[in-house]
Amino acid sequence: MRPAARLDRWRRRCGFDRNDLRRYVDRAQWRLGLALLGIFLVAAPVLGAPVAGAVHESGVRAERHGASAWRRVDATVVRVADSRGRHRVTVAWTGPDGTRRTGVHTTGRDRAEGERVAVWVGAGDTVSAVPPRTRAETRFAAAAAGAGAVAAVGAPLLGAYLLARRRYDRIRRGMWDAAWARFDDHRIGP
Template sequence: MKAMETMWTRADRWRRSCGLDDNDMRRDVDRVQWRLGVLLLMVFLCAAPPLSAHAVRSVHESGVRKERYEAATLERVEATIVKVGEAEGRRRVTVSWTAKDGTPRTGDYTTWRGAEVGDRLIVWAGGGTVTNRPPRGHTQTVVLAASAGTGAALAAGLPPLGLYALLRRRCDRRRYRLWDAEWARFDSRHIGP
C-alpha cells in the first residue's frame, strides 16, 4: 500500500513539475515555454524514428552487400612476407603465395603490426587486393547499422534541442524582467504605520 502511495506521489510531483496543473503562480511565459517545449519534443519524436530507420536500413543493406562481395571474392591463403617497407608511419608489406591453380602470386597491403621478411601469415586475397583482415562479418554490419541509427537520432534531436535552448533563454529573460517588475512594485508599497 505504501509503495503504491509513493508511486502516485512521484507521478503527481512529475505532473506538477511538467506544468500540468492549475497553479496560479505560473505566468504566461511559463506556459508558453512548456507548450513550445512539448511541441519541439513532438517534432523530435515524429522525425527521429523515420530518419533512424532510414539510416539503419541503408547502412545494413550496404553492409550485407559488402559481406557478400567479400565472401565471394576473398579467399584465405597462407603467405610469406618477401618485403617490408615504411609508408607514412605504417608498414608496407609485400607477400607471396601460391594460388589454387598453382601460379605464384604477390600482393601488397599496409599494416600497423610488426612484420619481418620470411614470416608466414594468413591473408585474404582476391579481386586484385590483399589484406590481413578477414572478410566482414554480419556482427560488424549490425554494429555499424545500430551506430548509424543512433547518430541519426542524435542529429534529429540537435535542432529541436538548440531551438529549445534559445527559447528557454528568451523566456528566462522575460521571466526575470517580470520578476524584477514585481519586486519593484512590491517595494513601492508602504508597509506599516
C-alpha cells in the same frame, strides 16, 4: 501509489494545472517543451529507421561481395620495404592450383621476413591485410547511422528549446524585477 495519482502528479509537473503561482511564461515553456518532444518522438523513428536500414542493406551487400571476392590465405613475408612509417610487404603463398604466388600490400605494422601472416586475396592476386566486412561491423554501422540520424533530429529541437528557455528566463527575470519594484513601493509605517 495508485496509477491515477502518478498520472495526476505527472500532469501537474508538466504545468497542466490551475496553480496560481505558475505564470503564463512557465506554462508556455512547458507547452513548447512538450511540443518539441512530441515532434522528436515522431520524427526520430521516421528518419532514423530508413537511414539505419539503408546502411544495413549496404553492409549486407558488402559482406556478400567480400565473401565471394576475397579468400583468406596464410602467406609468408618475403620482403619488407619501409616508407615513412608505412611498410610495403611482399608476401608469397600457394594458390589453390598448387602454384606459388606473390603479392604486395601496404601495412602500418612492422613485419619481419619469414613471418607468417593471414592475408586476403582477391581477383588478379590482389592482396589485402584488411578482412572483408563482417556481420558485426554491419550491425554496428547500422546502429551508429541510426543513432546519428536520431541525434541529427534531436539537436536542432534541443537547440530551439534552449533558445526559447533563455528567452523565457529573461522574461521571468523582468517579471521578478517588476514585482520587487512594486513590493518596494509599499511603505511600512505611518
